[in-house]
Amino acid sequence: MMTRLLPAFAILWSVASCAAAQATVRIEPPANPQGPRVLEAQTASAVVRDYLQSWQSMSAALEHNRADLLDADFVGAARDKLAKTVQEQAALGVAAQYRDSSHDIQIVFYSPEGLSIELTDIVDYDVQVLDHDKTIANQHMHTRYVVVLTPTESRWKVRVFQAQS
């Protein structure tokens, strides 16, 4: 399986590079992926593309405090948690800008029935926090995310979106 995936991921790198407007993206070949299902290059490409897009949606939603911007890319618990953060921010007059600058993505699990894909991503991003439009903090973050995506009618959506220490 590993040898079948390597060429696929070589193609993916260029696809993913185009998908993220500014961030640099590196796709790691699966070291020892879980799951008996073969991951086709087209599927992997779509998953990575949609995941990178979800960062743009999340960033816009938390910057403008608009939960509706999450709908295209998030579903289930991930959407609920982010939407609640938007609510909390709006109530406090706080906004946060998340600017991702690099991603190091590895697909770690493709469930046997094909209804979920899990990936890890070591992300570099900058956070700027504003209180009533006044910047109160800037911080660079280097964090590993664990993400689960599930297919919907037209795209993969993020169902679990969680940073790890």
Added chain:
Amino acid sequence: MRPFPAMIAGSLLAASSLFAQNGDLQVPHSIEAGSSFSIQSAGNGKGTLYIVGPNQVLERDIQLGQPVFFAQGSVYNAGRYLVIVRSENSTHQSTLDVTPANNPAEVSFLARPSRLPIGLHDGITGAIYVFDVYNNLITVPMPATFELIGPSGAKQTQSVVTRNGSAFTAMDSTPRQGTDRLTARVGDVASTRIVTQVPGDPCGIKMSAKPSGQQILLQTEPLLDCSGNAVPDGTIVTFTETYPGAQATVDVPLKRGIAQVDMPAHNGALLSAASGVVLGNQIRWEKQ
């Protein structure tokens, strides 16, 4: 020998390593989701404390120099947070990691398919994701078991360890038709799915022919799969009669386990029955 000063110094060192210190701000490096903790700021006067992450945001008015206590359940979504203490003339910031609680509270379990033929190797698959009480994915490895109990009570068990919060199984469907219970268990949390096993294709078809007035009555014996399960009513059996210059075909659904049909009696006709890819015996009809 005076061990106490060394022990005390060691304890203080250990305690200080648990905190991220950024000048005048002491924040725990890491806490478990939902647990209580405190943040210590320096100085005096009033200030504002922010805890900001994609999954949760908190703001508190604080008294600088006093510890700020957060009760259980205050910060419950796993992730990395930015902690900011702001006063009129200074801002300090640090980070706080919130890890999932260790006890599983929910197993998200998807089993497929809900219905399949008997005796299929790796025919039943299941995937799980393990969550804590706050719906955080528990990413530390945890032992999990999958247990399939077939209609006869026979049990298949697989033990696995979750990786990144997920695990999967593939199991064989059993030889007997009926209902399977597939259970995934992590710690004290279990989730069960029902899988229905249906008989496979007929193992063979035995057909007999006898006169019925001006026609021939063709009738099968009860159709069984190769494990002895009755093939379900409604399964189509195709009867074919081939005689010089023509062929007649009739599709008949199984009723009470058998299929039967009347066909024209042509001397020398070749009669056969089939279901799916299974072909039954052939009979040559001679005038009686």
